Amino acid sequence: MRDFKGKTAIVTGAASGIGLGIAKALANAGANIVLADLRPEPLEIARQAIETIGVRAVGVTIDVSDPDSVAAAGKAALDAFGALHIAVNNAGVAMHGTPVEKVTLEEWEWVIGVNVKGVINGIRTFVPMIRSHGQGGHVVNTGSVSSLFVREGRNQGAYAMTKYAVLALSEALEQELAGSGIGVSILCPGGVNTSIFDSAATRPDRFGGSYRRPEQEAMKSGFLTTALDPVIVGRRVLRAIQDNEFYVLTHTGERDAITSRFDRIRAAFDRADEVMPTIDRS
Numbered sequence: 056m057r058d059f060k061g062k063t064a065i066v067t068g069a070a071s072g073i074g075l076g077i078a079k080a081l082a083n084a085g086a087n088i089v090l091a092d093l094r095p096e097p098l099e100i101a102r103q104a105i106e107t108i109g110v111r112a113v114g115v116t117i118d119v120s121d122p123d124s125v126a127a128a129g130k131a132a133l134d135a136f137g138a139l140h141i142a143v144n145n146a147g148v149a150m151h152g153t154p155v156e157k158v159t160l161e162e163w164e165w166v167i168g169v170n171v172k173g174v175i176n177g178i179r180t181f182v183p184m185i186r187s188h189g190q191g192g193h194v195v196n197t198g199s200v201s202s203l204f205v206r207e208g209r210n211q212g213a214y215a216m217t218k219y220a221v222l223a224l225s226e227a228l229e230q231e232l233a234g235s236g237i238g239v240s241i242l243c244p245g246g247v248n249t250s251i252f253d254s255a256a257t258r259p260d261r262f263g264g265s266y267r268r269p270e271q272e273a274m275k276s277g278f279l280t281t282a283l284d285p286v287i288v289g290r291r292v293l294r295a296i297q298d299n300e301f302y303v304l305t306h307t308g309e310r311d312a313i314t315s316r317f318d319r320i321r322a323a324f325d326r327a328d329e330v331m332p333t334i335d336r337s
């Protein structure tokens with residue numbers, strides 16, 4: 056997709072961080088933006104910032120984990136702009152600092168509700184809208200470098216599990232949309248300077264409400280000193296949409312860890328060759 060002028064993009068989690076960075080990049084390219092987020096006040100500030108770029112911007116309060124809320128946001132996009140071309144399923148929450156066996160059931164419901172069902176709800180609502188006009192478009196799902204490996208020492212299994220799921224959904228979607236004129240990308244960033252580690256403060260009531268995760272907050276200081284500006288990530292995503300790239304990486308620091316994960320899988324195939332009976336197992 057090359058021409059963004061007058062096209063419509065919806066971005067979830069657009070009130071701050073990476074979502075706002077992507078919304079800015081798309082607006083700078085000429086797209087009108089529907090900003091969708093859980094938090095109405097920062098959402099309105101973000102909407103005004105996008106409008107100053109010179110495009111039309113609409114803010115919709117949304118909880119991506121709720122299918123009806125996502126459907127209402129889709130309707131709001133159509134009411135405002137008549138058609139949808141780009142969907143960025145970006146809203147997400149952190150679940151770092153707790154070993155898998157200690158993550159509470161409420162926390163599982165929340166992190167899966169936002170990070171996985173949020174993307175599913177976005178796909179179910181926005182993809183038919185993009186298909187319907189036949190002009191093509193693009194879907195971006197925000198995964199993480201944690202879609203590609205589980206980083207040791209951070210107790211981030213629950214988070215990584217949800218981001219692996221985003222990769223599977225994105226791979227499937229790319230296959231299913233082949234030939235439709237609708238591209239698919241998965242954004243897999245490393246550390247980006249955002250409020251992600253504060254997400255527990257805005258946990259919706261139906262998942263147990265606002266709470267503190269000191270073990271996660273403690274990760275902020277070291278992390279933020281090396282984290283990337285979300286505006287740069289936004290520009291990277293724009294480029295990926297233009298070039299129809301599937302994997303969108305922003306950091307190279309994890310290259311060795313991810314490569315050795317693949318090496319381990321390759322070695323397991325070699326081991327299968329070695330110990331399994333030599334019958335046709337393909």
Ligand SMILES: NC(=O)c1ccc[n+]([C@@H]2O[C@H](COP(=O)([O-])OP(=O)(O)OC[C@H]3O[C@@H](n4cnc5c(N)ncnc54)[C@H](O)[C@@H]3O)[C@@H](O)[C@H]2O)c1
Pocket residue numbers: 067068069070071072073074091092093094117118119120145146147148149169197198199200243244245246247248249250251252254257282
């Ligand atoms: N910051 C990083 O280092 C990093 C790295 C890899 C991936 N990511 C991913 O990037 C995405 C954006 O996160 P960010 O880092 O910009 O953090 P952020 O906290 O700045 O932005 C996330 C936004 O999502 C919104 N949100 C949270 N729950 C929601 C819900 N139920 N419905 C609608 N909106 C909701 C928040 O209000 C917030 O504005 C997430 O999917 C995150 O997992 C972040």
